[in-house]
Amino acid sequence: MTTSSRGRVEEVMRKLESALLDGSLPAGSRLAPERQLAGQYAVSRNTVREAIQRLAARGLLRVKPGAGVFVSEQLRSHLPSPWAQLVSDHPALRSDILEFRRVLEGATAYFAAQRATDTDKQKIRSLMQALKTAHEQQDTVAESDADAQLHEAIAMASHNVMFLHLQTSIISMLREHITVNGVGMREQDPVISAQLMQQHQAFADAICDGHPEEARTAMHTHIDFVRRYFRQDEDAQISCH
Known part of the structure; x- marks a missing residue:
């Protein structure tokens, strides 16, 4: 040659x-x-x-x-299964995961609002519509799955290689965390389900409208809401024992 x-x-x-x-x-x-x-x-x-x-x-x-x-899947350097299993088996780690998600996903929402292409925005809007349809049909499993896909699409729309691969490297754990917890919250209370829908609409709109600060704040608001929900749930369980 x-x-x-x-x-x-x-x-x-x-x-x-x-x-x-x-x-x-x-x-x-x-x-x-x-x-x-x-x-x-x-x-x-x-x-x-x-x-x-x-x-x-x-x-x-x-x-x-x-x-x-x-x-290939090589770039998706998933966490070792023992770690993923520990996270799954120890609900107390949920707070750490949510704290991590607040930092990571707040940043991805911010940059997605700055850099999302028309194709990215179309994908985000499409997933929001899937989220709404599942919500209206009271299909909590489909709703939570669309929820997880939406968060992935936002990471893609950030167009930051490091954010993208940091999120995809642990996406199996985050996806399971979003889906499982999302189903639980939505089945628990229809009011909470409606609030989650409003929160997703807020950060999706801010991203598609190109408002970085609003997108980050809306994402933080969403994660903080989930953190408060589980903190109250844990406190209630402790008081029952």
Whole structure:
């Protein structure tokens, strides 16, 4: 391979790596066909093929004969299962998780309001509609699932590589935390369910309208509401014993 050929391969690799980092190519997604990528990057198909093979050798891509090339799960460096199990088994850690979510998701909401593209906003609005539909149908499981997906979409819309990968690296735990606790809160009291809906609408609107401070404040308000709910619930359980 000539020096110029190696340079073109490395250039394609850098572009694909950038797409992996910024979430344009999320875990599990399928790459465009070689012919399309060659046209997009103005290189030969052999150059694209070599770049893909190198990234596959590093575990970042998976080549499935007859199906295509897919992004691996390697960038989603999930927490070790023993830690996730400890968090699940010890409700007292819930306060720490919510404290962490307040910091992380307040920041992602702030930057999402600054940087969300039209596609990001469309995704956020679509998930808000799914949240509303599930709420109206009193389907608490579907509502909580849409809730978790909404928080993920906001992280994507922040377009900050570090925030995105910090959140996706523990997304399985956060997603379970949001879904399980969301179902419990919504089933407990319809008034609380309505308040949660209003809170999600507030930070979604602030993000889509491009108001960073309002988005961060609305997210903090939401997380603080959840923290107070569980603190009161824990106090009530203690008083019963």
